[in-house]
Amino acid sequence: MPAPADRKQRLVTAFQRHIANPLNRRLPFQTLLETTGRSSGLPRTTPVGGRRVGGSFWLVSEFGHKSQYVRNIEADPRVRVRIAGRWHHGTAHLLPDDDPVARLRTLPRFNSAAVRAFGADLLTVRIDLDG
Template sequence: MAEDLRDRITKLFQKNVANRLMRALPFQTLLETTGRKSGQPRRTPLGGSRVGDQFWFVSEFGERSHYIKNIQADPRVRVRLNGRWHTGAAHLIHDDDPHERLKSLPQFNSFGVRTFGTNLLTVRVDLID
């Protein structure tokens, strides 16, 4: 029960405060998915790392995250890295250890994911351009 309340408070803060501010920053990394119900682009600020032609990140709420549900419906995504958009295909990596993965990702974001996350899930985006 306490975990559900923490999830709701965290999601409410992210949706109404943090994400709105972060999306406005020109060099904030963004993940763009297609809304599974609306068909409209949905942009989510997040942290992760590009490794070659892949972009890795960890979802703090796993399959309960709306952007993860969007990926499950349509894995075609765009990622904005350093102000430039890249297209790609997202893959949920269930057999990856997200706690280990976070050690290789930007520490500021990883701290937040570790602190507030309750159902961590690794995601890999294979970048096309």
């Protein structure tokens, strides 16, 4: 029998993949993260919550290294982020030494509450935006 954290991840991921993400991708001002598929080489777009601070965009992955977009970043850290309807190129950095719970306190409240509630293995991600 799978561990409770694994069951939780499967349920949340299925809901996001089949219901929430397809809807959120259509919203014009939803923040989107575009990675390159590590196997396919195709663009993969994921709705995310986070905040731009200066020349960086910060977010917290709710399932850490098990998240597909994190696995894509590990293979190729070059990404694009759509913030307020505008695309930005950048380089993603996984920050396992950052305190993701403390980081969530600096990010938008609604998304942060969802990440805390549904997440099982939090991981901070910083995207350094190009020019």
